[in-house]
Amino acid sequence: MRLLFFALLCCATLVRAGEVPVAVAANFAAPAKQIAADFEKETGHKATLVSGATGKFYAQIRNGAPFEVLLAADDETAARLEKEGAAVAGTRFTYAIGRLVLWSGRPGLVDDKGEVLRKGDFAHLAIANPKLAPYGAAAVEVLTALKLPDAVQARLVVAENITQAHMFVVTGNAELGFVALSQVLKDGKVAEGSAWIVPANLHQPIRQDAILLDKGRGKPAAEAWLNYLKGDKAKAIIKSFGYEI
Amino acid sequence: MLSSPDLAAIWLTFKLATITTLLLLLIGTPIAWWLARTRSWWKGPVGAVVALPIVLPPTVIGFYLLLIMGPQGFVGRFTEWAGIGLLPFTFGGLLVGSVFYSMPFVVQPIQNAFEAIGERPLEAAATLRASPLDTFFSVALPLAKPGFITATILGFAHTVGEFGVVLMIGGNIPDKTRVVSVLIYDHVEALEYGQAHWLAGGMLAFSFLVLLALYTLTGRKSQ
């Protein structure tokens, strides 16, 4: 009797369209929203997106948050969750690779070779905290690779995350800063100011990994969402936002 | 244990809170006096502006401070015109932010103290030949002393605990804008829980002692 009831319940969830709660890295919120719209149209499943800082998601997931999928801003968090058994082993994959851009709100300030860094015609250079944000770590690698004078080091202003670094530059308090290409890209090109898209060989790739969390194990909607993310339609959207894949 | 960046941040925090509190006592006292005594229509709006930091999320305040102190903001234009340069990412900028952010915690206790004094002793002073300014210093200030003690302690403690605003306009620069609260946040985010515990524990102890002192002092007063 109990078995029968359980079977019926399973059938019900299979037949009915599912809902998947997804924790999304803040920098990926916009593309995720667009992908989720298509996802719902095509599969009937609904992805409920919650965007925030990856570090906070880690702490929340470890403490029982009801997320079924994580789209992280880095490749470490997903790996750690996998190792710690809070995620389903073998489901981790890179869904997007971030591109770093040296950007200024002022047209003409940033040249297309990043020479401005050497000329030092600025008071503040904004970066995300390299200890906390992958884009910040990448920015520091770029500065090291370019062998910039120490003077630049003294002009760094460190934002807690890439969103705040962007804000420092947008408000003009920092003349320029290392931000995510996805933050300044609009309809496929840099909409405002001047920018140097940093060559990918100057820093480790900024991999953003996704993983199926423990709470999503065996949930069709969660699995469907991860599969959809790997599909060509999703990839096209991801690229249009300035990521590589 | 505490590392040298930790100690630098503690010293910076202490310096910031001390200067902020002194500035606030200087600026806040006339504002509190005016708010306590005016019958002007402006009392409402000015009181509301002073109280804003209590309700607004600190990051919102920080964001707007960033805007108005930036090159396009009116404060930013003024400071550049005056030859001071832009305030964000400087200790001076942090000071301005802290003064605004901790303002209600200094102004309100003083205002309450002034209001509690009422008109009576001031009238008595006037009939004893004291000019309004004389009355302010010889009667109002001494009678409002408990309010000033509360204001000093709260202003100092609140500046020490300030985080969101500093995060926004500070830029996390060692010795200039990296205060304890930001450092704790960094340690926690970087999962360096050990170091975070040392700093956070110290701050907890400090805050407890400050509040304990406050309640002991004011409690004794009211007995």
Place this chain on the structure above:
Amino acid sequence: MSIKAQFRLDYPGFALDVDLDLPGRGVTALFGQSGCGKTTLLRCIAGLERGAGRLEVNGETWQDAGSFMATHRRPLGYVFQDARLFAHLTVRGNLDYGMRRAFRRGPGADSRGFNSIVELLGLGPLQERLPERLSGGEQQRVAIARALLTVPRLLLMDEPLASLDHARKQEILPYLERLRDELDIPLIYVSHAADEVARLADHIVVLEAGRAVAQGPLAETLARIDLPIRLGEDAGAVFAATVAERDAEWHLSRVEFDGGELWVKDSGVPVGRRVRVRILARDVSIANSRHDDVSIMNLLPAVVIAHAGEDHPSAVLVQLRIGATTLLARLTRRSAQRLDLAPGREVWVQIKAVALIG
């Protein structure tokens, strides 16, 4: 030498409108029930309230159409109903407060003046105390001394006894009387208590609803029966007299006044001393002939001047003259009619109680 005060002040539901000419010395009482505007008038005189009008104190203009002297520039002393001592200063500090400031602006009290005022108000042993450790009466004495030490040219007192209980009042009253006798500046004294006024004032202004309905010398004004304000139980006459004889056997004193003499309880006042006598209207009865077979000691011939209705329809107030002195008697209307008390009629008054005040 006089104080000319003309003020107009409008509040919702209340308007002060007075034009007074007060004597430039002695005690003037502003008398009336609470809400009549007497405190407001006093505050206008002090400059604590800004009424339209003008104020001239013994030849000096403090306020007129074009000028307003701030309170702290007016050479006045003000004693509030609540003493308003500064809680953060000792008694000594409170006394010094006004004295030091007055000294900076002109002649202030010197140490001799200080000592004599401290002595006058009995503050010697209290000087190091904080106000919170003083009784209400002590606080009020400090407040009076504090005002005097500014060497004011006008002293204002706003019901200084109203917040005190009976015992405390009796404690302060002698100080006020000594003050009245020793002070050569005008004192304006606000009160709603007829006995205080009778005891202290030389001149009275009766206020009602923001207007002065009567003003004049105390005895004359109190003996009027045409005032719109009814003193009720407090109605009575006050006049001056001199102690003429003290009878040791019966412990009585004989006082002489303009028109006759009275026997009163001996209260130790020496022969020859000028005293104030107060006789309440309710303590006076009238007879058409002299009766010696009653317990009442004081029987005097008098002439009826006038009578007027009282606040209760059963009562009348009769005004009588004994020599140059006016007396009031309160009777039932029926008795007045039975005795046929028309003006000019000669009668005997029987006085049940006489109070020597001050």
